[in-house]
Amino acid sequence: MTMERFFASCPRGLEQLLADDLLAAGAGQLEAIAGGVHFSGEWPVCYRANLDSRIATRVLWRVARAPYASEDDVYRLALETPWPLWFLTRQTIRVDVTAQKSPLRSLEFITLRIKDAVCDRFRRDSGSRPSVDTRQPDVRIQAFLSQSECTLYVDTSGAPLHQRGFRQKTVDAPLKENLAAGILRLSGWQPGVPLLDPMCGSGTFLLEAAQMALGRAPGARREFAFQRLRQFQPELWQGLLERARAAERAVTEMAIFGSDISPVAVRAALANLDRAGLLPAVRLAAGDLLEIEAPAASGILVSNPPYGERVSDDDELARFYPLLGSALKRRFAGWTCCLISADTRLPRMVRLTPSRRTPLFNGALECRLYEFRMVAGSNRG
Missing domain, CATH: 3.30.2130.30 (VC0802-like)
Structure with missing residues (x-):
C-alpha cells in the first residue's frame, strides 16, 4: 500500500x-x-x-x-x-x-x-x-x-461524521455530535463518573456519553463515501467493522442522567436514545434545572444553556443566569459544571468564577466552554 x-x-x-x-x-x-x-x-x-x-x-x-x-x-x-x-x-x-x-x-x-x-x-x-x-x-x-x-x-466520509446514523428528533439549537463529544472529553468525564445534562434538549450529550461508555465506534452504524471509490477494499473494511462491533459492551443502566424543563425535548431525547438502542443506559426525566437535586454526591454536569437567539430577550437571560448560579451553588456542591455559551457575560451573571475557559466554535458561532468547580461544603445554605 x-x-x-x-x-x-x-x-x-x-x-x-x-x-x-x-x-x-x-x-x-x-x-x-x-x-x-x-x-x-x-x-x-x-x-x-x-x-x-x-x-x-x-x-x-x-x-x-x-x-x-x-x-x-x-x-x-x-x-x-x-x-x-x-x-x-x-x-x-x-x-x-x-x-x-x-x-x-x-x-x-x-x-x-x-x-x-x-x-x-x-x-x-x-x-x-x-x-x-x-x-x-x-x-x-x-x-x-x-x-x-x-x-x-x-x-472519504460522505455525510458529515457527526451524523452517527440514528438521531432523528431535534429541538432548537442542537449541538453537533462531534462538538458534544469534544466537550465531554474537555470536561474530564470518564465512563463510570456520574454525568448530568439538566437542559438535555434532544439528548446529544447523553447519546455521546452512552456510546463512549459502551465502547461503540461512532461510525459503526453508517456508510461512508470511501466505500464508493474504485480502490475500496471491502475485506479490509469488514475486518475493521467486525472488530469494532466485537469491542462493544452490552447496554446496561449507567450513571448518565438527563432532564429538561420541556416535555417536547424529553420526548425527543427518549426517541433518539431508543432509536440508537441506548435507552436502558440513560436515566431521563422532565425537570427544571432550578429545582432538581443532584443525582449523586459528585460528578460532571455538562450543558448548553440558552443564549442569544434561543431566548426571547436579554431581560429573560438577566433573570435566568443568577438563578442558574444559585441552583448550582446550592444543589451541586462537589460537582464540576461545564457550560458552553456564546454569551461572554455568563460567568459574571451566574456570579461564579470559572476555573477554566476554553474557546470553541459551534458552527460559525464563537463560544466558550466555562468550567466551574463547585467545592463541597463552601456554597451550601
Missing part, C-alpha cells in the same frame, strides 16, 4: 483532540491547523479515522496540489488529475470550493471550472462524463484555494 495524504476537519477548538484520535488510528506526519489536522497514512488509517474518530467532521483525501494565478491554472490542475482511476462515469459528483485570501473573485465560477475539468477528463479518457448531483452525490470533490496554491481533495 502507498502512503497517502489526508485532511480531517473538526469544530474549531478541538484540533488537539482530533490529533489524538488520528494518532490512535495510526496516522503519521500530523499537522494541526485551525479547523483540522493534516496527516498521512495508508488506506486502513483513513478507514479507521472515519470509523473511530468522535471529533472529525470529514476526512478528505488529497489528490492534487499546485500553484495557481488564474482560473485557467485551476482548470488545468483538475484536468490533469486522473479522476477515472478513482470513480466511474455512472457515479454522480458534487464540487465544493473554499478559499482563504484567494485573489480570484468568484468561487462559483471556480466551482464550475473544476466541474468542467472533471467532466472533460472523463470525456477524454472514456468518451462519457459523470452527472452532477448537489444533494446526494456519490463522490464529493473539494477544492481549497490559499493565496497562491490550489489543493484538490476527494471526500
Whole structure:
C-alpha cells in the first residue's frame, strides 16, 4: 500500500483532540491547523479515522496540489488529475470550493471550472462524463484555494461524521455530535463518573456519553463515501467493522442522567436514545434545572444553556443566569459544571468564577466552554 495524504476537519477548538484520535488510528506526519489536522497514512488509517474518530467532521483525501494565478491554472490542475482511476462515469459528483485570501473573485465560477475539468477528463479518457448531483452525490470533490496554491481533495466520509446514523428528533439549537463529544472529553468525564445534562434538549450529550461508555465506534452504524471509490477494499473494511462491533459492551443502566424543563425535548431525547438502542443506559426525566437535586454526591454536569437567539430577550437571560448560579451553588456542591455559551457575560451573571475557559466554535458561532468547580461544603445554605 502507498502512503497517502489526508485532511480531517473538526469544530474549531478541538484540533488537539482530533490529533489524538488520528494518532490512535495510526496516522503519521500530523499537522494541526485551525479547523483540522493534516496527516498521512495508508488506506486502513483513513478507514479507521472515519470509523473511530468522535471529533472529525470529514476526512478528505488529497489528490492534487499546485500553484495557481488564474482560473485557467485551476482548470488545468483538475484536468490533469486522473479522476477515472478513482470513480466511474455512472457515479454522480458534487464540487465544493473554499478559499482563504484567494485573489480570484468568484468561487462559483471556480466551482464550475473544476466541474468542467472533471467532466472533460472523463470525456477524454472514456468518451462519457459523470452527472452532477448537489444533494446526494456519490463522490464529493473539494477544492481549497490559499493565496497562491490550489489543493484538490476527494471526500472519504460522505455525510458529515457527526451524523452517527440514528438521531432523528431535534429541538432548537442542537449541538453537533462531534462538538458534544469534544466537550465531554474537555470536561474530564470518564465512563463510570456520574454525568448530568439538566437542559438535555434532544439528548446529544447523553447519546455521546452512552456510546463512549459502551465502547461503540461512532461510525459503526453508517456508510461512508470511501466505500464508493474504485480502490475500496471491502475485506479490509469488514475486518475493521467486525472488530469494532466485537469491542462493544452490552447496554446496561449507567450513571448518565438527563432532564429538561420541556416535555417536547424529553420526548425527543427518549426517541433518539431508543432509536440508537441506548435507552436502558440513560436515566431521563422532565425537570427544571432550578429545582432538581443532584443525582449523586459528585460528578460532571455538562450543558448548553440558552443564549442569544434561543431566548426571547436579554431581560429573560438577566433573570435566568443568577438563578442558574444559585441552583448550582446550592444543589451541586462537589460537582464540576461545564457550560458552553456564546454569551461572554455568563460567568459574571451566574456570579461564579470559572476555573477554566476554553474557546470553541459551534458552527460559525464563537463560544466558550466555562468550567466551574463547585467545592463541597463552601456554597451550601
